[in-house]
Amino acid sequence: MARRGQRRTGATRTAPRNQRRGRNLDNEGIIPVLARAVREVENEVQRGAVSRPARTKFQVIALLVREERSRVKSDTEATEAQRAEKLKRLDGVATILAKTAARDTSLLSLLAEDAEVSDAAQTLRRQFLEEAGLEVPEEEEPTAPELPASLNPARRVVPQSVISRQLSNPFLTPDFSAPRPKPVQGGRLATWELLEPLFRAFEYGGASSCMTLPEPTTALRLPPGLELMPHQAQVVAAAEAGHRTFLLADEPGLGKTAQALLAAHAADAYPLLVVVPNVVKTNWAREAHLWTPNRPVTVIHGDGDEIDAFADIVVVNYEVLDRHVGWLGDLGFRGMVVDEAHFIKNKKSQRSQHVLQISDRIRARFTRPLLMALTGTPLINDIDDFRAIWQFLGWIGEKAPGPELMAALEKTGLTPVDPGFYPNARNSVIQLGIVRRRKIDVAKDIPARRVADIPVELDDVIGRSIRDAERELAERLVARYRSALETRSSGVQVEGIDHELVRRVAGWELSDSESAKTGENVFGMVRRIGQAKAGLAADYAAQLARNVGKVVFFAKHVDVMDLAEETFAKRGIGYASIRGDQSAAKRQRNIDAFVNDPDVHIAVCSLMAAGVGLNLQVASNVVLAELSWTDAEQTQAIDRVHRIGQEEPVTAWRIIAAQTIDTKIAELIDSKAGLAARALDGSDEEIAASSDVQLEALVALLTEALERQVL
Structure with a gap:
């Protein structure tokens, strides 16, 4: 399966049909090789932690299953029965893959469209093909990778509203009033490779994955009718006290959105950029109106033609971030929230590169911006997934811990060869801002039963057709209402909208809808x-x-x-x-x-x-x-x-x-x-x-x- 910017090795090919006649096809070709390999991966997952070679094997099996399925479906020389039998066997391999991934969900990332196919995976793929006795196409010369959208001017847009804001403040002044953490010079850890030991520190586990949080304060004034739960108020209090980086990993249902919005309010981190999945984009805007009604919010759709660049809160979804990454880095944001932050775990994906690029530019302009990564994913899954998140927060760089984390590690007086290093290193990272609470931990804070609305946007062809149908229904109701007014014989005159007649017209429509078998109606x-x-x-x-x-x-x-x-x-x-x-x-x-x-x-x-x-x-x-x-x-x-x-x-x-x-x-x-x-x-x-x-x-x-x- 070809990947953008990677080598294409061609489709799987089998020997000519005349070479296969009279032989036991069940033991030939790629399927037996895949069947054996998938059992090996399944057994390793059942035993516990999955090694990197097993993860590579899992990905290669999935790629070859897709290729072979496509080849079988297009094989005009095979009979319908032969195709059906091969597809059935491939489905068996795919089922084992699915069950294996369900047992270790970190494997699911290897199936994503933007998942990297490493050189090791390419080599293993060739080995499988050769083992199956299949012709392995010669490798093509690698094609030049497509430029990331952020570096490709043809893919970027700058909405008119943004231009107006830039013209109104052409000399955006950096803010370095807060002191920057000074790099540690010549410490005992200066020559150590520390990132892998830091990740391993979380694989060892520990008693708590939550930083020390202050007691809630009463200083924050909320809109009428709203109240923060104690566990939410602790995060807001931490931001109010000066803490500026958070990996907020509370379980879903504990109000991470409200915590992030009010932390930004407490830190005065405006303008604030919020990067979210499309499915919750509308909900973020609604929650912003609810919790911070005095802070205007705008949502970027498509090319952003309708946004208000002067708003205090800008919400953008991952899917359109590539079009706007240029001007977003220059707007002067003092805070940035990344929701469902596990979306950026693949550092080589464009969405991760864009998020990291924007956060780097924010830090370059402001010494201590508010940076928050929100995710309900447990910390102990595949800890390497959090490399990009820690880098977004500024806790680590490409190859070493950041100054604040390095200072904390030096303060322990330990090195990776010392037994006490790992729990101390784990705690050093946690105190930078990891907040993890489960529902059961804060059960006393939250209602026993609640309904939470997740508004979603239907912005595709089907969504537009639904809105057209709704408009058509409304027009039919209006026409029916006007007709009833014109033919009214009672002589009653009502100024403005006759709400009694509105209800009668709605009743007629409902009655017709219940009996109608065709046509657009409310049902x-x-x-x-x-x-x-x-x-x-x-x-x-x-x-x-x-x-x-x-x-x-x-x-x-x-x-x-x-x-x-x-x-x-x-x-x-x-x-x-x-x-x-x-x-x-x-x-x-x-x-x-x-x-x-x-x-x-x-x-x-x-x-x-x-x-x-x-x-x-x-x-x-x-x-x-x-x-x-x-x-x-x-x-x-x-x-x-x-x-x-x-x-x-x-x-x-x-x-x-x-x-x-x-x-x-x-x-x-x-x-x-x-x-x-x-x-x-x-x-x-x-x-x-x-x-x-x-x-x-x-x-x-x-x-x-x-x-x-x-x-």
Whole structure:
């Protein structure tokens, strides 16, 4: 498999068909070689730590499986039965690869598109081909690697708003008011290679992976109605006291976003750059408005034509960072947050190079900027993955510890040959700013059950078609409303919007939608939204599964479940499917697999079939990929996890499509939940039915459309 900037070795080739006739094909070709090799990797993973040669072998097997699958599918000389048999055997190898990667998730990085194929991997690939008796193509001359986008002016953009800001302040003054740590000269460790010993210090483990944090302070004033949990307030207090680098590795659900935003506020680290995955970009903007409402926030989409470069907080996703890395390094940021920081663990990937380049330029301009790396990934996985993160934070350079870390290591008076070096070195790194708390550690701080919304953007073709359909539905409702006004015979005149008529029109539309088999209506639109965000919801569930363990994934429609399961299979994440069309025996087998099998990380559940009667408390995280029409249905799903015997606080992550009717439905469900609670407490309010939410969603859609026309 060719990689950008690497040698291409061509596709796998087999001997001509006439040379194979009459021979035992089961023991010929590349498949037996791969089958034996994958068992060797599987056995090593089962024994514990995986060596570098085994990781290389894992990657080469995956590459050759892909190549051979492609070759078999295009082999016109083979019969359909022969192709089917070979594909079946290749699927067997791929299944073992997936199970192996599920046992040691650090192997998944080797399957990424931007994963480096080393010289050792190329050599092993040739050995496998030769062992299989296949023709090995001669190596082509290496092609010149493509320039990184940051060095390729043709790929970079500078939005007009950025130009305006640069013109308004052409002489951006560096700030060196804080003293820089002085390099240690001539210490006892000056001649030692220290990076590998530092990484090994974490492989040995230790009692704690959290720096010493101060007690929360009361100085920070929060917006009305908001309150920090004690563990969150500790990080903010540390920033307020002058600490400026954090590897915030709290488990998901402990409020890392709020901690980062308020730490920036406490440190006055504005303007602030926030680099995030696309799936949480909108959520960061919303959280910034919530926690720091007096700090304008802007989000970069595409080429950034609509951004406000004068904003205090700039949010950009990894996928478009290459277009903006040039001007981002020159804007004068005093703080930088990298969310899901394990995305930059491959230092040779462009996204890592861009992040490191920007942080270097920020440090060159300001002595002590606020730098925060956020990730829920446990520290002890493959510690070498954190090399880029430590470098982003300035704790290490390319070949040696940074001045502050070196000073701390020298202070121990130990060298790597001394037995006490490793625990002391580990603690020296932790005190630079590693913060790791688990839900169970701070259970008293957080609610036993909460729902957290993750807004996602549908910015592809499907997303645009959904917004077009929603606009079409709104226009149809407006036309129906206007027609009803014109034909009204009662003579009643209402100034402005007639809200009673709006509700009647929404009722007519709802009645027609329930009986209609074709045409765009609210039910079809909600289903399309579910399909469009299925991949994003599955991505988020996969991140959770890798970070915190078992996850329950709920969806309403079969096609959403299918797409999610395809995503998990491609990523080598074990899952169990719980659906309404299963026999009782199969359903129970899948439940038992999720509960008892450590390699099954996700339960993919039908909201209708699995929302009641199940006990899945082995998990404490739930992903709601599609919205229910009632809070009761949503609560029933969450209660499969949040039940007697659950020892951890439960978080339900509700995936919501931003700028669509999805957001209105979520707000309505929450408001109806309040009515339901009052009804259960003895109020005269009726518990909301699904039709109430459907009707109110149409009322809101029509009202907003009429208000826009009035404006």
